[in-house]
Structure formats: C-alpha cells, structure tokens
Amino acid sequence: xxxxxxxxxxAVMVGDIQIGGSAPIVVQSMTNxxxxxxxxxxxxxxxxxxxGSELVRITVNSEExxxxxxxIRNQLDQKGFTVPIIGDFHFNGHKLLAKYPDCxxxxxxxxxxxxxxxxxxxxxxxFAQMIEFACQYDKPVRIGVNGGSLDQSVLTRLLDExxxxxxxxxxxxxxxxxxxxxxxxxxxxxxxxxxxxxKIVLSCxxxxxxxxxxxxxNISQRCEYALHLGLTEAGMGSxxxxxxxxxxxxxxxxxxxxxxxxxxxxxxGAARTKEVVVAQELLQTMGFRSFAPMVIACPxxxxxxxxxxxxxxxxxxxxxRDQMPVWRDQYHGVEEMEVAVMGCVVNGPxxxxxxxxxxxxxxxxxxxxxxxxxxxxxxxxxKGEHIAEEFQEIVEKYIASHYxxxxxx
Numbered sequence: 001x002x003x004x005x006x007x008x009x010x011a012v013m014v015g016d017i018q019i020g021g022s023a024p025i026v027v028q029s030m031t032n033x034x035x036x037x038x039x040x041x042x043x044x045x046x047x048x049x050x051x052g053s054e055l056v057r058i059t060v061n062s063e064e065x066x067x068x069x070x071x072i073r074n075q076l077d078q079k080g081f082t083v084p085i086i087g088d089f090h091f092n093g094h095k096l097l098a099k100y101p102d103c104x105x106x107x108x109x110x111x112x113x114x115x116x117x118x119x120x121x122x123x124x125x126x127f128a129q130m131i132e133f134a135c136q137y138d139k140p141v142r143i144g145v146n147g148g149s150l151d152q153s154v155l156t157r158l159l160d161e162x163x164x165x166x167x168x169x170x171x172x173x174x175x176x177x178x179x180x181x182x183x184x185x186x187x188x189x190x191x192x193x194x195x196x197x198x199k200i201v202l203s204c205x206x207x208x209x210x211x212x213x214x215x216x217x218n219i220s221q222r223c224e225y226a227l228h229l230g231l232t233e234a235g236m237g238s239x240x241x242x243x244x245x246x247x248x249x250x251x252x253x254x255x256x257x258x259x260x261x262x263x264x265x266x267x268x269g270a271a272r273t274k275e276v277v278v279a280q281e282l283l284q285t286m287g288f289r290s291f292a293p294m295v296i297a298c299p300x301x302x303x304x305x306x307x308x309x310x311x312x313x314x315x316x317x318x319x320x321r322d323q324m325p326v327w328r329d330q331y332h333g334v335e336e337m338e339v340a341v342m343g344c345v346v347n348g349p350x351x352x353x354x355x356x357x358x359x360x361x362x363x364x365x366x367x368x369x370x371x372x373x374x375x376x377x378x379x380x381x382x383k384g385e386h387i388a389e390e391f392q393e394i395v396e397k398y399i400a401s402h403y404x405x406x407x408x409x
Contacts, residue, residue: 008224009224009226009227010198010225011198011226012140012200012201014055014086014109014140015083015108017054019228020225020226020227025257025283025289026055026259026260027260028053028056028086029055030057030261031044031045031057031058031272035065035069036064036067037068038068038072041068044272045058045085046076046079048272049081050273050325051273051276051277052277052292053083053273054083056083057111058087059088060103061092063099065096066096066097066099066100066103069100069106069107072085072106073085084108084109085106085107085108086142087109089110089111089117089130093130094129097110097133101137109139109140109142110139110140110142112143112144112186113145113146114143114145114151123151127186127189132193135195142201142202142203142228143183143186143187143190143202143203144202144203144228145204147179147205147211148207148232150178150182151178154178154185158174158177159171159174162174176206176218179204179206179215180204180218180219183203183219187223197224201225202226202227203229203230205231207233209243209246212231212247213247216256216257217254217256226258226259227256228257228259228261229247229252230248230260230263231243231244231247231248231263233265234263235265236266240265241264244263244278245282248260249286260282260283261275262275262278262279277321290335292324292335293335293336293338294338294339295313295339295340296338296351297313297341298342298344298347303344303364304344312361312391313341316339316391319395320339327399327403331399331403332403338355338356339358340352340354340359340373342358342359343361343363344361344364345362348360349371353377356374356402357375357394357395357398358372359391368383369382369383372391372394379394
C-alpha cells in the first residue's frame with residue numbers, strides 16, 4: 001500500500017503515537033459525551049478506539065470535567081486501552097489546568113483555539129499560561145484556528161492593512177489570510193515561550209471545501225509544523241462525508257496533512273464511530289493506509305433483481321470490520337485483503353479472480369450456483385440455502401491460512 005507524498009513536517013509524539021515526520025497519517029475522533037460523566041465517556045472512548053481511532057479528543061470545559069479526566073485515563077488503562085486522550089480547551093483552560101494538575105498529567109495533548117483563549121488584554125497572558133502548562137507537563141499542543149471563532153484582533157488588523165492597498169482584496173481572501181496568520185503567529189508565540197516545534201500541531205478549519213483547500217495549500221508552504229486536517233461543521237450523512245472526502249483527499253494527495261478527523265454530525269442515537277470508519281476508508285481507498293479488509297461489490301442492475309448479493313456484501317463487510325479489533329493483532333497484513341461479492345456473470349468472475357477471495361452470485365435467470373475464487377483460482381462452487389454461511393467460513397479459513405501471527409508487518 002503506497003503512502004502519500006509526505007512533506008517535511010516536524011514529528012510530534014502524542015503519547016506513543018507519532019504525528020508528522022515519516023509517520024503515516026493518523027486518524028482521530030472526538031467524544032460527544034459530557035466528560036463529567038465518567039462511565040459514558042470511557043465507554044465512548046473505548047468504542048472509538050475499537051473502531052480504529054488512534055487519538056481521541058474530549059471536551060474539558062468545566063471543573064467537573066477536569067476532575068473526571070484522571071479517572072477516565074485510569075479506567076481506560078485498567079481496561080487495556082492505551083489510546084491517548086486530548087483535552088479540548090476553550091475560554092477557561094488556563095484556570096482548569098492551574099487548579100487540576102492531575103488533569104494536565106492525564107492528557108496526552110492540549111488543544112487551544114487562539115480565538116477563544118481570551119479577549120483583549122487577557123488574551124496574551126492566558127495563552128501564555130496554557131503554553132507554560134504544556135512546557136511544564138511536557139505535552140504537545142494543537143493550535144486550532146476555526147473560521148467560526150477567528151481571533152477578531154488579527155482579522156481587524158489585516159482588514160485595516162487591506163484598506164490601505166491600492167486594490168484591496170475581497171473579504172474572503174483577507175479572512176483566509178487571517179486564519180493562517182492567527183495560527184502562525186500563535187505558533188511563533190508558543191515557541192518564544194519555550195514550546196519546541198516538535199510539540200506543535202496546527203489546524204485551520206473552515207466549512208467551505210474550496211476555501212479549506214486554499215488555506216492548507218498556503219500554510220503548508222509557510223511552515224513545517226505538523227498539520228491536522230478537518231473540514232469543520234462538515235454536516236450530516238452523505239453531505240458531510242462527500243465534503244470531507246473532497247477537501248481532504250485533494251490535500252493529502254499533495255502530501256499535506258499529518259492527522260485527520262471527519263467532523264460528521266451524527267444522527268440522533270447513531271454511533272459516534274462512523275467518523276472513524278469514514279476517515280479510515282478515505283485513507284484506504286486512496287492507498288495511503290490499510291485498516292480493514294475491503295469489500296468490492298457491484299452496484300446492481302437489471303441482471304441482479306434479487307437483493308441477495310447486496311445483503312451478503314453488507315453482512316461480510318460488517319463481519320470483517322467487527323473482527324478487526326481481534327485480527328489487528330492476530331493476523332498481520334489482513335487489513336490489506338480484498339473480498340469481492342458480485343451479483344452476476346458479467347463482471348462477477350473477473351472481479352472475484354482479481355480479489356484475494358471472491359464470490360460470483362447468480363444473476364437473474366442464471367444457474368443457481370456461486371463459484372468462489374481464491375487468489376484467482378476457482379476453489380469451490382456453492383449452491384443451496386446456506387451460501388452466505390458457507391462463504392463466511394471460507395473467508396475465515398482463508399484468513400487463518402494466509403495471515404499468521406508470526407507474519408511480518
């Protein structure tokens with residue numbers, strides 16, 4: 001599996017996870033529980049970690065939340081989950097870190113928004129306090145600028161400068177520049193306070209796809225800090241997925257970005273893990289990383305009036321992903337496997353032969369048999385009412401025989 005053409009960014013260690021440098025792009029996510037609810041937060045972090053999130057961010061917005069963080073870390077460790085947790089601070093982070101040193105110790109990284117760290121005369125000292133805590137506890141910091149909470153002092157300054165130009169730029173151009181300047185000036189200030197460049201990650205999030213691409217293309221040319229990518233407020237369902245994929249894939253293809261989050265709005269009651277799955281599938285379909293066996297399935301047509309192949313494809317895909325927390329350690333390399341579930345004779349045999357293992361189900365009017373191919377060779381033909389169960393058993397045996405515990409990564 002090929003990697004993205006990486007740019008030369010500083011390597012930043014977040015717990016035992018490396019961001020930037022020569023490391024692969026890291027997937028992260030964020031909880032939406034009340035952090036003060038320790039049980040719910042631990043449960044969701046575990047769900048996200050099992051889904052494959054390598055970093056998990058939590059909200060630290062109150063004294064109750066700050067007090068809960070050490071116990072959250074403790075319970076995760078007791079349950080065998082070492083995933084680093086990141087503290088998301090706005091407005092009062094300097095006070096919380098001062099009052100709750102155990103919170104600072106338990107977190108693997110701090111996230112600071114320059115637009116929300118303080119106002120007016122209080123901004124610089126409060127930002128300085130946050131950076132001083134990061135230095136004291138040897139924690140990296142993500143300086144995360146958001147278009148919706150941009151530091152107004154920076155924007156005002158650039159607008160004033162823009163008015164003096166013979167041909168002033170449009171407001172959108174100045175705003176994008178203000179986002180970049182806010183991040184770079186904050187990073188420079190952090191370095192002046194003693195935080196090394198190997199402790200700094202930058203993000204410049206906005207909800208417009210083209211503007212996000214422009215911002216990151218620009219800032220990547222102006223610094224060597226590790227960059228976190230994400231389309232903020234991406235939205236719900238297919239809109240959020242498509243918008244995030246459109247923006248992030250363009251950037252990653254250029255070698256821009258060291259860690260990503262897909263900021264999906266979940267449907268009520270839906271699992272938070274979908275944003276992790278989307279991030280993984282984006283990286284995997286682009287050939288940058290492998291996380292779980294990929295299922296190749298045809299879209300269906302008039303030759304596939306039965307929905308049997310669709311159900312089997314969904315069943316196999318869910319099964320493969322559900323097994324990955326176990327297989328990830330047990331069967332090295334299994335995440336690169338391809339499984340084809342095809343619906344008729346037109347492309348079925350060909351796609352099945354090209355996959356590691358594939359099944360070509362009968363289309364409308366075809367003989368009620370399903371040939372199975374392993375590494376391009378037909379090994380068996382299934383028929384009857386238990387094709388799904390039998391094919392799943394074949395997949396299990398293939399994995400056990402082709403991906404051993406002793407195989408090299």
